Amino acid sequence: MKSILSLVLLSSLAGVSLGRRPRCRCRPDEPCWPSSADWQALNASIGGALEAVRPVGYVCHDPTYNNASCVSVAKSFTDSAWRASQPGAVQWQNWEALPFRGETCYLESPRDEPCGQGRVSLYSARVRSAADVQVAVRFAKESNVRLAIKSSGHDFVGRSSAPGSLQLLMGRLKNITFYDDYTVRGKCGKPVSLGPAVRVGSGVFLKELYDAVGERNLTVVAGLSHTVAAAGGYVQGGGHSPLGTWKGMAADNVLEFEVVTADGALITANQYQYPDLFWALRGGGGGTFGAVISATLRTFADVPGTRALLYVQTTKGPNSSDSDPVNAALDHFFWQVAEQFHRILPALNDAGGAGYYDVNPDIVQVNGSRVSTLDAALHFYDTVDVQRVMDLAASLAQLGQRANTTGGNPDFYFGVDTFRSTRDLIREYLPGHSDSTGGFVVLGSRLLSRSLLASADGPRRTVEAIRALRSGIKGHVVAGGQVAATAGTSASLNPAWRKTLTHIVIGRTWQATTSVAEQKAIQEDITKRQVPLLKALEPRGGMGAYVNEADAHEVGFQESFWGANYGRLYRLKQRWDPDGLFTVRLGVGSEDWDEFGFCRIR
Incomplete structure (x- = not known):
């Protein structure tokens, strides 16, 4: 097992020392931290599956630079399967780093820039059985060490990583x-x-x-x-x-x-x-x-099924003004299609339609032109009734017939095809073995109800809100039907899902060179401007956000994620985990702890 000497965190981590209230987890610079012998004993008890951890980029920075290792890391850096297997990585780099403390280890940064531990755990138990997990959990509890659980590290609010922690890496449990x-x-x-x-x-x-x-x-x-x-x-x-x-x-x-x-x-x-x-x-x-x-x-x-596909694209020439009559007509047409699409969504969903759509306005191209696209694919399972789907979407087809009268020749396609099985459909959407990850991503989201989009002015108001975001959205038509029919089921997910028609997600990205101030501005724009625009659509509707795809700084996350x-x-958290061993960011009971889950604040 590697030495932990280079992994010791300084006392800059937020918290209050042990022996004072609120009670804190042990940190590496404190006497209560497990000794080398303690860690070696844990390693032996789980069959040598414990290892000290560094961020995956450390081999690309001095003084630990290794050219062959750095080249190997660079080749796999955006491969989500590789990232899932690495104790020193999660899927998004922003949850590996603490940039406001200067603790980053970005592959893209200069070789001579110091590599900080950031949010990456100090140790990882690569568990192979339930017994291994039991041993590691008991060790963390008895040693008062911060615990983090990583299945694959796909997390947008930072639950898979925690500074100064022991990681449970669950990837070997493949049965x-x-x-x-x-x-x-x-x-x-x-x-x-x-x-x-x-x-x-x-x-x-x-x-x-x-x-x-x-x-x-x-x-x-x-x-x-x-x-x-x-x-x-x-x-x-x-x-x-x-x-x-x-x-x-x-x-x-x-x-x-x-x-x-x-x-x-x-x-x-x-x-x-x-x-x-x-x-x-x-x-x-x-x-x-x-x-x-x-x-x-x-x-x-x-089962087999039917798929309805919609694609709309408008293009504004380089250096052209929005006040230009052709561009104004293109804008009107694009947002008219977006509104009509949201207007017919309740009927499509009632017929069993489920799937995804993207609305991306005014994306600047390399040549300076601006392209707006709406791209949708809705699936109808256990049916191949093509005509029924075409009839439901007739209003969209009519818009397409009028497209060329708009000026500017917008592209419009609406069609229906069939798939022999869900297996064939999944293979089409998930080719290969992994996703492309490894960047810097933050999200915002909102669940929008069927009643909103079925109301007379709901589709118009929804599209106005999307337009005001000044960025693209992804819509997830993944509710209604059986999701709504199971209202009252013995599941604790947000009850708003039972009223939901579409789950809208906003995504923002940045680069390794983006300053901390710019990163903060991006996050604040989501939290303080964009999410409130969507939230205002149903301020009294009892809706919320999806806990797995949400703003990492969601205001009032308790109500947004779980409602009533x-x-x-x-109460169940206090019963099953009274000491908060399984504390995660924006999780149930996390309001009792500081941002890093180290010290109780109440």
Whole structure:
């Protein structure tokens, strides 16, 4: 095991020393920090799976520069599967660094720039079994060490990393087991049949799960990403899916969890055993109530379907003015299409439509021209009724017929095709083995209700808000249908999902060279301007945001992420984890701790 001498954090980390209130976690510069012998004993107890951790970019900086290693890191740097496997990386670099403290280790930075530890854990336990997880959890609890859980590191609010922490790296838990009829013990020990299912370890990626179920002509409710971990924060945060309208949220389709709790116990939670914990894990947020070892998910027979595709593009010439009559007409046409698309969404969703769309206005091209695009793909599962979908979208087709009368020759396409199976559809959306990650990304989001878009002025107001954002959005039509029909289910995800029609996400990026002040300005624009524009659409509608794709500085996150469920979730957090061992950013109970989860503030 590598020496920890170079990994010691200075006392600059925020917090209050032990022995005073509020109580704090041990830090490496304090006497309470585990000794080298303690870490070696932990390493031995989990079969040599413990290692000291540095950020992945450290081999590209002096004094630890290594040319061959740096070249190797650079080749894999944007590969999400590689990033998932590295203890010193998560999927987005901004959650590896602490730039306001000068602790960065960017691959893009000069070789002679010092490499700081940032948010990267000091040690990682590459666990291979539930027993390993139990040992590591007990060690963290008894040693009062900050704990962080990483399944694959796909997280937009920073829950997978924590400075000065021991990391549980769950990627080796890759077991996949199928059941023709999954049975649990019901009341009085009587067997209860729950139907076909698959149990997945917490290191199984969505693409791996899709491949496994597809080989058996089955499908499962999951998202569209290669390396998101199915049993990790994805399903524990609710888990939206392109199959959601047809079969509900991912959390609605969990039958059971295996979880290691804060006292190191391995328990099975389902609707009959520990039902309160089962409820909390179905939407209460990843890494919050325990370390999930596996999740058992419903499977369904694979089905064919229909897909509706819409594409609109307008182009303004270089150096042309918005006041130019042709450009004004193009703008009018583009936003007219966007409004009409949102106006017919309720009917399309009622017919089973689910999928995604992007609205990207005025994107500046290399030649100086400005392009606006609206691109949508909606899927209708277990149906190949092409004419029905065409009839529903007739108003869009009429807009396309009038497109050339606008001037400026906008591009317009609307069409329908079919797919033989969800397996074929997933393969089309998820080619290869990984996603492209490794950049700097922050999000903002809002759930918009069906009632808003079904109202007379809702589509107009929605498009006006999108236009005022002055940036693109991605819409996720992943609710309605069975998501709405399961209102009142025993899942703790935000109740607003049961009223949702579209989940709108704003994304902003920057570069390694972007100053701390500019980064702060980008984040504040999302938090203080963009998210409020969307929130104002339904200020009294009881809507919120999706915990897995949200503003990292969400104001009033408790209500935004969990609505009326938060009170019960908080009480369960105190019951199952009274010492806050599983504290994560913007997680249930995190308001009791400082930003880094080191010291209690109340």
